[in-house]
Amino acid sequence: xxxxxxxxxxxxxxxxxxxxxxxxxxxxxxxxxxxxxxxxxxxxxxxxxxxxxxxxxxxxxxxxxxxxxxxxxxxxxxxxxxxxxxxxxxxxxxxxxxxxxxxxxxxxxxxxxxxxxxxxxxxxxx
Amino acid sequence: xxxxxxxxxxxxxxxxxxxxxxxxxxxxxxxxxxxxxxxxxxxxxxxxxxxxxxxxxxxxxxxxxxxxxxxxxxxxxxxxxxxxxxxxxxxxxxxxxxxxxxxxxxxxxxxxxxxxxxxxxxxxxx
Numbered sequence: 001x002x003x004x005x006x007x008x009x010x011x012x013x014x015x016x017x018x019x020x021x022x023x024x025x026x027x028x029x030x031x032x033x034x035x036x037x038x039x040x041x042x043x044x045x046x047x048x049x050x051x052x053x054x055x056x057x058x059x060x061x062x063x064x065x066x067x068x069x070x071x072x073x074x075x076x077x078x079x080x081x082x083x084x085x086x087x088x089x090x091x092x093x094x095x096x097x098x099x100x101x102x103x104x105x106x107x108x109x110x111x112x113x114x115x116x117x118x119x120x121x122x123x124x125x126x
Numbered sequence: 127x128x129x130x131x132x133x134x135x136x137x138x139x140x141x142x143x144x145x146x147x148x149x150x151x152x153x154x155x156x157x158x159x160x161x162x163x164x165x166x167x168x169x170x171x172x173x174x175x176x177x178x179x180x181x182x183x184x185x186x187x188x189x190x191x192x193x194x195x196x197x198x199x200x201x202x203x204x205x206x207x208x209x210x211x212x213x214x215x216x217x218x219x220x221x222x223x224x225x226x227x228x229x230x231x232x233x234x235x236x237x238x239x240x241x242x243x244x245x246x247x248x249x250x251x252x
Contacts, residue, residue, distance in 0.1 A: 010219060019223050022230040065230055081231035091228050092241065093136060097145050098220045099245050104148040104191055105207035105217070109246050115218065116242050119225050120235050 001029040005046060013048055017056040022065065025076060026123055036066060036074040063087065127155040131172060139174055143182040148191065151202060152249055162192060162200040189213065 001024040005016050024030040036042070039057065043050040057074050060066045064079030064087045081087040102112050127150040131142050150156040162168070165183065169176040183200050186192045190205030190213045207213040228238050 011223075015223070019226060022226050025230050026226070063227060063231070078230070078232065081228065081233050087231050091224065091231070091233075092245070094224045094227070095241065096245055097137075097141070097148075098217065098224060099242065100145060100148050100152070100249060101189060101220070102207060102217050103246065103249055104151050104204070105189070105213050106204065107207050107217075109243070109250075112246060113239065113242065115221065116225065116239065117235070119218070119222055120229065120238060123226060123229055124235075 001027075003046060005048065014052050014055045014059065017046075017048075017053065018059055018063075021056070021060060023123070025065070025078070027125075030076050032076055032078055034076045036076070038073060063090070127153075129172060131174065140178050140181045140185065143172075143174075143179065144185055147182070147186060149249070151191070151204070153251075156202050158202055158204055160202045162202070164199060189216070 001020075003017065003020045005013055005020075007013075009016060011019070021030065021036070030036075036057070037045070039050050039053045043053045046053075057066065057068060061068050061074070064081070065076070066074045067077040068074045079085075079087055081091055099112065102115075107115075127146075129143065129146045131139055131146075133139070135142060137145070147156065147162070156162075162183070163171070165176050165179045169179045172179075183192065183194060187194050187200070190207070191202070192200045193203040194200045205211075205213055207217055225238065228241075233241075
């Protein structure tokens with residue numbers, strides 16, 4: 001898959017890498033059980049620090065998206081964010097401040113739902 | 127309004143302060159035109175660094191929620207996140223990665239909409 005990092009983005013490089021790997025999974029370019037590139041080779045390909053790639057991989061593992069197997073590599077291993085699960089609760093924590101800000105800035109329920117729908121469809125390629 | 131900071135939270139103190147001030151506005155405890163406490167007095171009340179309060183205030187100003195008037199203070203001045211506005215675009219940027227993660231973790235459109243609805247109602251006290 002093709003990864004493009006933007007040094008001008010609001011998001012730090014490690015977050016951009018996380019987002020792009022998640023997009024790769026959603027698009028089916030990376031599938032359950034697939035091996036990710038080694039930290040060393042991905043860092044070299046992207047011209048970024050190995051620590052940055054390492055940070056992204058560990059964050060993806062914490063988020064239930066990949067599994068890091070010591071001395072072997074990282075593979076895609078998706079956990080479902082079932083209601084009440086650790087991953088679900090983290091999503092709730094992450095979503096709250098964005099919704100809070102939207103509401104503070106005067107967006108109503110219908111407007112927010114519309115935006116969420118739009119973004120979901122974008123990712124689903126609809 | 128009552129502000130409670132949690133040193134154990136995933137969110138840094140300045141973010142927690144931002145969230146609580148936004149909640150205060152949503153609950154009507156802080157209204158358009160209200161003066162916020164001075165940086166010095168809020169920092170003293172909360173037992174945190176003045177730089178932290180200052181960072182929160184500047185972030186809230188950037189987000190179109192308050193206005194900082196030099197040598198006078200910070201007042202609530204809400205800008206509406208109209209479609210296409212700078213504030214709307216920032217919300218889109220913030221919402222995308224959360225939705226991306228939810229979808230990667232197998233949540234479908236209905237599940238995500240349900241969660242968003244739930245959280246909105248929570249803030250609206252419904």
